[in-house]
Amino acid sequence: MIVVSLLGTDSYEVIEKTKKLHKGLKEIYSCSDDELEFFAPTSFLIHDGVEQTFYHLNIRIEAPSKYKDYEKEVVDYLRHSFNDMAVHLRILFTYFDEEQEYVFFDKDYPTYMSESNTVKVGTEEHEEDEEDYEEEYDEPYMGDILSEFDNYIREHPDATNREVYEALSGIREDIKNKHHETKEGN
Secondary structure (H helix, E strand, O other), X not given: OEEEEEEOOOOOHHHHHHHHHHHHHHHHHOOOHHHEEEEOOOOOOEEOOEEOEOOEEEEEEEEEHHHHHHHHHHHHHHXXXXXXXXXXXXXXXXXXXXXXXXOOOOOXXXXXXXXXXOOOOOOOOOOOOHHHHHHHOOOOOOOOHHHHHHHHHHHOOOOOHHHHHHHHHHHHHHHHHXXXXXXXXX
């Protein structure tokens, strides 16, 4: 198996890029479709505390030793393929004897997911209630809601759980309304 690791690029953006790369590398290596895969983790390249992602791209290729003769052609292909995604490029090859690789495929499933065997879930946009959206991202209340609650408990020591819950809900609602009125007045 040939595994091409792409370190220092957006893992989602590179998905489209790998569709083209897969075909090109498969042709260069003269390998089957199932013998080639890409690994694009969410990663940052950092130098001296400064992020270098999209500026530097490190590509690591793990491949069986039998593919060593294709190295120069692969380097040339990748160098030109990534000139729109990074300024600087590093390509490192690691070769291994095929006897050192252990791959296990479950015969009950396809080797890889594809457009034809993957279930698609609808991507309907959910309309959000504008009021809920605003409340979710509102400035937090920095007052003292607990003192009002403590006062209620002191004044009603025999209150039932239901009465305490209703009182707390009412206190919360009052404070929320006052908080929104204050914000709107500013």
